[in-house]
């Protein structure tokens with residue numbers, strides 16, 4: 001497994017090894033021991049799977065507040081996404097900054113998005129399926145969203161943001177200026 005740092009501290013891109021043969025490939029997409037050996041010890045308790053029918057679908061920017069905050073390990077099993085994390089830890093030197101990584105079924109890349117970050121993605125092709133592991137359970141009362149195209153975050157989605165498919169919740173998500181972050185930054 002190859003672990004790459006991103007421009008945002010604590011967000012990692014991970015590429016598990018693939019063993020190719022005449023049939024295709026085999027890959028361990030998550031191995032708790034290998035993660036622990038790399039100094040990453042997380043207790044993932046829920047796996048999610050979403051399918052978006054059309055390219056240009058945005059899901060995000062989402063978070064769950066403490067005590068149900070989630071670390072997430074995101075990957076794509078069909079199609080591709082522009083996957084985004086935004087640091088919203090109060091006191092972080094990167095507060096309000098974002099990074100994006102293209103994850104696809106083909107490249108097998110994964111993005112680790114820890115607690116304290118907003119997470120969202122744009123599907124780049126039709127019928128894209130995203131699966132991700134979370135370290136806490138879904139808690140609707142702790143669920144929150146911030147507008148994906150908020151100018152004060154300024155994510156360059158590489159897409160006409162006036163022409164995306166959104167859930168009603170995401171279409172009505174609050175602006176970043178009105179968002180009161182429930183997360184604080186603890187430098188290691």
Ligand SMILES: Cc1cn([C@H]2C[C@H](O)[C@@H](COP(=O)(O)OP(=O)(O)O[C@H]3O[C@@H](C)C(=O)[C@@H](O)[C@H]3O)O2)c(=O)[nH]c1=O
Pocket residue numbers: 048050059060062063072119120121137138167169
């Ligand atoms: C996230 C979630 C949703 N649901 C239900 C609630 C709702 O009826 C339906 C669809 O939920 P949503 O519209 O919130 O789904 P979606 O917009 O795909 O939400 C997801 O977006 C990505 C970017 C994330 O990072 C995830 O953590 C999650 O917030 O599924 C669960 O039962 N369990 C869950 O863990």
